[in-house]
Amino acid sequence: MIGTVSSSPPSGPGLSASPRPESPGAAAGELAAGTVAGGQVVWEPVVRHLYVHVPFCAHKCEYCAFFSEVPSGDLMARYVAALSRELALVAPDLRPRTVYFGGGTPSLLPLRHWETLLRQMERLNLLGAEEFTVECNPATVSADKARLLRDYGVNRLSLGVQSLDEALLDRLGRVHSRAQVFDSFDCLRRAGFANLNLDLMFAIPGQSLEVWRRTLADALALGSEHLSCYEVIYEEDTPLFAQLGAGQFAVDEDLACAQYDLLVETATRAGYHPYEIANFARSSTPTLTDLELPSFACRHNVNYWRGGSFYGLGPSATSYVRGERTRNWANTPLYCGQLERDRRAFESRETLSPRARAAETAAFGLRMNLGWPYADFTAVTGFDLRSEWAEDLDWLVAQGWGERQPDRFRLTRQGLRFADLAAERLLRPDR
Ligand code: SF4
Numbered sequence: 001m002i003g004t005v006s007s008s009p010p011s012g013p014g015l016s017a018s019p020r021p022e023s024p025g026a027a028a029g030e031l032a033a034g035t036v037a038g039g040q041v042v043w044e045p046v047v048r049h050l051y052v053h054v055p056f057c058a059h060k061c062e063y064c065a066f067f068s069e070v071p072s073g074d075l076m077a078r079y080v081a082a083l084s085r086e087l088a089l090v091a092p093d094l095r096p097r098t099v100y101f102g103g104g105t106p107s108l109l110p111l112r113h114w115e116t117l118l119r120q121m122e123r124l125n126l127l128g129a130e131e132f133t134v135e136c137n138p139a140t141v142s143a144d145k146a147r148l149l150r151d152y153g154v155n156r157l158s159l160g161v162q163s164l165d166e167a168l169l170d171r172l173g174r175v176h177s178r179a180q181v182f183d184s185f186d187c188l189r190r191a192g193f194a195n196l197n198l199d200l201m202f203a204i205p206g207q208s209l210e211v212w213r214r215t216l217a218d219a220l221a222l223g224s225e226h227l228s229c230y231e232v233i234y235e236e237d238t239p240l241f242a243q244l245g246a247g248q249f250a251v252d253e254d255l256a257c258a259q260y261d262l263l264v265e266t267a268t269r270a271g272y273h274p275y276e277i278a279n280f281a282r283s284s285t286p287t288l289t290d291l292e293l294p295s296f297a298c299r300h301n302v303n304y305w306r307g308g309s310f311y312g313l314g315p316s317a318t319s320y321v322r323g324e325r326t327r328n329w330a331n332t333p334l335y336c337g338q339l340e341r342d343r344r345a346f347e348s349r350e351t352l353s354p355r356a357r358a359a360e361t362a363a364f365g366l367r368m369n370l371g372w373p374y375a376d377f378t379a380v381t382g383f384d385l386r387s388e389w390a391e392d393l394d395w396l397v398a399q400g401w402g403e404r405q406p407d408r409f410r411l412t413r414q415g416l417r418f419a420d421l422a423a424e425r426l427l428r429p430d431r
Helices: 075-093 111-123 143-151 166-172 178-190 209-222 239-245 253-269 299-305 332-340 354-365 374-381 390-399 413-417 419-426
Strands: 034-037 040-043 047-054 094-103 131-136 156-162 196-202 226-231 273-276 279-281 311-313 318-321 324-328 346-351 402-404 408-411
Touching (some): 075 111, 075 332, 178 196, 209 253, 390 402, 390 419
Parallel strands (some): 131 156
Antiparallel strands (some): 311 318, 402 408
């Protein structure tokens, strides 16, 4: 199974999780959680990254296991009030360098709710992030909304395209059409957005290599700055999982691998730099060295992969702050009820041991094509990747999945395909 990524923050030791450029060619380790001094991790005085989960969708897609629901009654207004309260509770500890509104479908929120949230962020001094991303569905983009987001400092939009084949869009239960993708892309460009991402999916049941080739060609012709491509995964409790179980189609792993190879070759030829298993970005730097990220790499996601702290707000969202992981209730009325009493809406909280945390940081960081520079890994975690994980690194090399370079360890192209399995090997869960 090719490693998969989601826009939501990593939620725990399971590794199916996984997206403004700061400066062109930023060094890989610059957004690390903290640095180690005297054997102790020294955390930044304030948290620099904010994720907000918007748990509403117009319709539930066939493959979706994210927490989201079709809004009814006054739930959306209640959620906006609760989220405004949650923002106020964390604001004293937050100066965001990156903000990411994911979901769900953030662009489903009507203009008035966006005004409420953005004004609240302004009051709390949470605007001005270097990279501020909002996920959009092509069916729910409008010129008014795009202008409002721009006016409040949103500078990166991520369009959930998934496919440009009408039959496959239907198959996935998507609410938008192929034509809406092109219309919304033009609308966002006209509104002045110079950093756009397209999300695509491959290994969709019924998607031939030829259909994937055409989708890639049409998507690349749009000229977005960033591309995220996910392999379909079959999550329990989704209609697609049930259809697979009922034998309505079979998984073709060879086809998925051929589609992934085609993706990497086509995107690279078109000038995108693969910098993580599923993520490709353009760069304003003509030549990139091994120690640099493309300038349009998503800094928000880089922080996840490098083990950095972040606040995650909204129902089901995970936060990871100074070594403590908390998760909010995946239940919107329950989440709202807690915030209405002025309490954080935690369903769970855990503090990982330094060793377990370092292992997760190793596993997530190897999803990046840069791999883990040994010195950066030690600076972030306090552990030596070479000695502490020596046997595992030997095993990865023996599989053809990993390679040792003088200054770093990284996964090979084949290893990136099996990144979830490679990661499992590195984890050291607390018992
Ligand atoms: S739009 Fe995204 S979050 Fe909503 S149901 Fe579809 S896949 Fe899930």
